[in-house]
Amino acid sequence: MGKMTVLALRVVIAMVLAGSLFVQMRMVPLLSTDLQEAGAPDAARVAFLVIVVLGIACVQVTAACVWRLLTMVRRGTVFSQGAFRYIDVIFAAISAASALVFGLAVLLAPGDVAPGVVLLVCGAALMVAGVALIVLVLRKLLAQAVARDAEATYLRTELDEVI
Numbered sequence: 001m002g003k004m005t006v007l008a009l010r011v012v013i014a015m016v017l018a019g020s021l022f023v024q025m026r027m028v029p030l031l032s033t034d035l036q037e038a039g040a041p042d043a044a045r046v047a048f049l050v051i052v053v054l055g056i057a058c059v060q061v062t063a064a065c066v067w068r069l070l071t072m073v074r075r076g077t078v079f080s081q082g083a084f085r086y087i088d089v090i091f092a093a094i095s096a097a098s099a100l101v102f103g104l105a106v107l108l109a110p111g112d113v114a115p116g117v118v119l120l121v122c123g124a125a126l127m128v129a130g131v132a133l134i135v136l137v138l139r140k141l142l143a144q145a146v147a148r149d150a151e152a153t154y155l156r157t158e159l160d161e162v163i
Contacts, residue, residue: 058097094132101125
């Protein structure tokens with residue numbers, strides 16, 4: 001991966017992290033005030049805000065892990081066992097985000113929200129779960145690449161001994 005690609009991805013990740021911090025610090029309190037003024041029950045308001053904050057935390061964790069993987073790519077160490085922990089955390093964060101989106105649908109279902117909207121939110125939860133499964137497949141591909149890299153290193157060592 002080229003230096004410009006890594007730099008561009010880091011700029012995007014930095015913007016995502018800055019934006020998510022802004023949302024957590026400024027927008028969530030405003031959202032809380034709006035929900036309170038709209039007459040939302042306290043339990044529903046708190047549940048909604050918890051889902052929003054935890055969803056943002058999932059994005060932040062994923063962004064931090066991708067940043068770390070980019071560092072490993074730049075150093076040429078991504079094909080190692082160390083990369084798996086970051087991918088596992090990304091998978092867990094995306095899976096949690098999927099559960100949070102489904103929780104949002106459950107929260108919206110008994111209210112005055114149209115059933116079609118609840119169904120769309122459930123569909124979004126399913127799509128996020130699909131992204132988690134894609135990450136899992138990519139993890140398996142990385143495991144195969146690491147195994148091949150280890151095998152190539154072993155064969156190179158054997159060849160060097162023969163020569």
